[in-house]
Amino acid sequence: MNILEEKAEILKAIAHPLRLCIVKGLIEKGENNVSYMQNCLETPQSTISQHLAKLKAAGIIDGERKGTEVYYKVINEDVKKIVRDLF
Numbered sequence: 001m002n003i004l005e006e007k008a009e010i011l012k013a014i015a016h017p018l019r020l021c022i023v024k025g026l027i028e029k030g031e032n033n034v035s036y037m038q039n040c041l042e043t044p045q046s047t048i049s050q051h052l053a054k055l056k057a058a059g060i061i062d063g064e065r066k067g068t069e070v071y072y073k074v075i076n077e078d079v080k081k082i083v084r085d086l087f
Contacts, residue, residue: 007078013058014079018043019051023060023074024083031064031073 001009014020022037034052038045052072055061060079063070074080 010058010060010076010079011082013055013060014082016051018047019055020083022048022051022055023079024087026061026072026074027080027083031071033069033071035069 014023018041021041025037025040026032034045034048037043037048041048052061052063056063056072060074060076061072062075063072065071
């Protein structure tokens with residue numbers, strides 16, 4: 001995969017409004033779990049989990065298990081720059 005294809009995949013991953021909102025929230029508030037996101041976004045946990053899986057598969061976020069919860073954070077510096085520039 002060349003660099004343009006890689007960047008296009010990242011842009012596609014954050015192009016969905018809910019995924020963009022998740023990434024923006026993680027950048028602004030720091031790492032959080034699905035329960036916190038569910039309360040903020042007023043969206044079912046299963047829906048949020050599906051979007052988190054897509055973001056993780058794209059290399060945008062990573063999760064760390066702490067007890068029974070997984071806490072997610074943005075790990076892609078390009079995405080951090082893009083979202084900060086957008087908002």
